[in-house]
Structure formats: structure tokens, C-alpha cells
Amino acid sequence: MSENNSLKLEKLRQQIENAAVAEAKRITDNAEKQAKSIIDEELERAKKEENTVTLAKTSKLENDERKRVSESRYAADRKVLLHRNAVVDGLFDDIKTELAEFTASDKYKKHLEKCAEKADSEQKLGDGVLAYCRKRDMEAAESVLAKYGIKPEFDRNILLGGLLFKYPDKGIFIDLTLDSVFESEREAFSSRSEMQL
Numbered sequence: 001m002s003e004n005n006s007l008k009l010e011k012l013r014q015q016i017e018n019a020a021v022a023e024a025k026r027i028t029d030n031a032e033k034q035a036k037s038i039i040d041e042e043l044e045r046a047k048k049e050e051n052t053v054t055l056a057k058t059s060k061l062e063n064d065e066r067k068r069v070s071e072s073r074y075a076a077d078r079k080v081l082l083h084r085n086a087v088v089d090g091l092f093d094d095i096k097t098e099l100a101e102f103t104a105s106d107k108y109k110k111h112l113e114k115c116a117e118k119a120d121s122e123q124k125l126g127d128g129v130l131a132y133c134r135k136r137d138m139e140a141a142e143s144v145l146a147k148y149g150i151k152p153e154f155d156r157n158i159l160l161g162g163l164l165f166k167y168p169d170k171g172i173f174i175d176l177t178l179d180s181v182f183e184s185e186r187e188a189f190s191s192r193s194e195m196q197l
Contacts, residue, residue, distance in 0.1 A: 095182065096160070099160050099161065099178055099182070100160075102161075103178070108140070108161065109143070109144065111161075111162075112133075112137070112140055112141060112144045115162060115163040116145060116163065118176060119165045119174045119176060120148065122174055123170070123172055123174065125145075125150060125165070126148060126149055126150070127149060128168065129150055129165060129166070130150075130153065130165070130166040130167075130168065131145055131150045131152040131153070131163055131164070131166075132152060132153050132154070132155035132163065132164040132165075132166070133152045133155065133158060133161075133162070134154070134155065134158040134159060134161060135154045135156075137152075137161060138152060138154060141163060157179070158177050160177065160178035160179045160182055161177065161178040161179075162176050162178040162179065162180075162181075163177065164176065164177050
């Protein structure tokens, strides 16, 4: 992932965290203030009247207010979570767009070459090794993998780009697809503790 995207992710994380904390605090503070005010009023009335009926009513109101505060907290948390998810979805949609622009550029073939070199450095490429790419990358992948004597195959699960290598004799695979990088970054970003309520 580029440094620019990492900076964007960090900035977004900070914005989401700050917005989520502020919104949740504001909503719960208001709900707690309202609940306290109502409970205080009812307790005062109960003391003055010293009436068991009034005390029973106060107890019911306290329970109702506690329930309302709890429901308000849940609604606030849910609202913040939905907003956060929408922002994260928007960010990763932008990243997908940038990846699509990258794979349509002249730089993409060089990326495929680096993928092949990386796989070759980890496990030698050659006979018996299977390589997979997305359909629109077949021509570029054939060109890149020709020097290793490998003819790539189409894999419909590769949507964003990159290469996937399988070594059936060794039970090894090397996933250098943009899809796997994208999904791992999204998962890592969403699993940060400060991003969860």
C-alpha cells in the first residue's frame, strides 16, 4: 500500500475516531442529563408527599428512564457505527478506483513483473507451477511469465489484479493479487480497537 494511502487511512481513522467519540458522548450526556433531571424531580415530589403511591410511581419512572437512557445509548452507538461504516466503505471505494486506474496504466505491467520476481525469489518459477490472473490481464501476464516458461490461466476470483502462483507438487501458493492486499488492509483497518464501539 502506498504511503499516500497509508496517510489517508490514518487521517480517516483519526477523523472517524474523533467524530464517533464526540457524537456518542454528546448523545449519552444529553440522555443522562434528561434522565437525572426527571429522576431528581420525581424523588423530590416523593419526599414531599411521602406517599407510597408516589414512591411506586417514582420507581417506575426511574426504571423507564433507565430503559430510555439505555435505548438512547444503543441508538447513538448504532448511529455512529453506521456512519463509520459508510465512511470506511467510501474510503475503500476510492481505493478501488485508484487501483483500477493503476491497473489501466503503463506501470501495471512493471508491477506484474515484480510479482513474478517476488514469487521466483520465494519459490523458483518453472515447470509445474501454475499462475493465475484476471481475464483482462492475460496478455500482459503471458508476456511477463514467458521467461519462466509459464502460461497463465484465468481466475474469476481475481477482480482487482495481480498474480497468484500455485506449486501443486509442494502444496504451496503465493498470493500476490491486489485483491488479497485490499482485503487484508480493509480487515486490519476495521479491526483496530479504536474503530470499534
